[in-house]
Amino acid sequence: MGIPTLLVIAVGLSMDAFAAAVSCGLVICFTKPRYILKIAGSFGLFQGIMPLIGYAIANTFSDRFESFDHWIAFALLSFVGGKMLWEAAKKDDELPLGNPSRFDNLLVMSVATSIDALAVGASFAVMPHDGVLSLKYGYLLSSAVIAVVTFALSAGGYVLGCRCGNLFGKKAEAAGGLVLIGIGLKILAEDIFF
Numbered sequence: 001m002g003i004p005t006l007l008v009i010a011v012g013l014s015m016d017a018f019a020a021a022v023s024c025g026l027v028i029c030f031t032k033p034r035y036i037l038k039i040a041g042s043f044g045l046f047q048g049i050m051p052l053i054g055y056a057i058a059n060t061f062s063d064r065f066e067s068f069d070h071w072i073a074f075a076l077l078s079f080v081g082g083k084m085l086w087e088a089a090k091k092d093d094e095l096p097l098g099n100p101s102r103f104d105n106l107l108v109m110s111v112a113t114s115i116d117a118l119a120v121g122a123s124f125a126v127m128p129h130d131g132v133l134s135l136k137y138g139y140l141l142s143s144a145v146i147a148v149v150t151f152a153l154s155a156g157g158y159v160l161g162c163r164c165g166n167l168f169g170k171k172a173e174a175a176g177g178l179v180l181i182g183i184g185l186k187i188l189a190e191d192i193f194f
Helices: 003-028 033-066 069-089 103-126 138-168 170-193
Strands: none
Touching (some): 003 033, 003 103, 003 170, 033 103, 033 138, 069 170, 103 138, 103 170
16 A cells, blocks of 8 residues: 555545534634634544554454444444534533533544544455555554545634634534444445445
8 A cells, every 4th residue: 555545545534524513613613722722632642543453453352333323423423413403402501512622522422433433444454565554563554644634624624614614603513423424334334235
């Protein structure tokens, strides 16, 4: 696997995290560095760790996990998205309890958007060991590239969401919830139909 292929894989894996970061930006609407680092850092960290976990358990569990990973991602994203929709429907003007930067919400979104990276990590274990994977710790380098690309795209997505969110208020939170549910449906449909 060469560097161009690795970058394409990294961008592809980070698209769910990018979309989730946009929805987080829509809801939070603060472009403070701490929010950007928290959201993008969480998505990047999990996208980097999941391939390592997948690589480590590839021979034991990959066939069993592949048959239902899309249902797990769908359930987690739908739960957080539904919670955001519920909070958007409330009349209060406080920061909603569905705030995506809360630890529990961010953890669920980070895991849900990075589940597909487990399968990629498992594929690293069975791929021909050429290019980047021919290096002694090529799988670690590959996971680091995935993490960095996801961080960068998620940070950009968050800022984009913030810019749009300031214009739309509570409607932005509802849109963010719908986006997360849509991502879950996309993951489910891809695994079931393709």
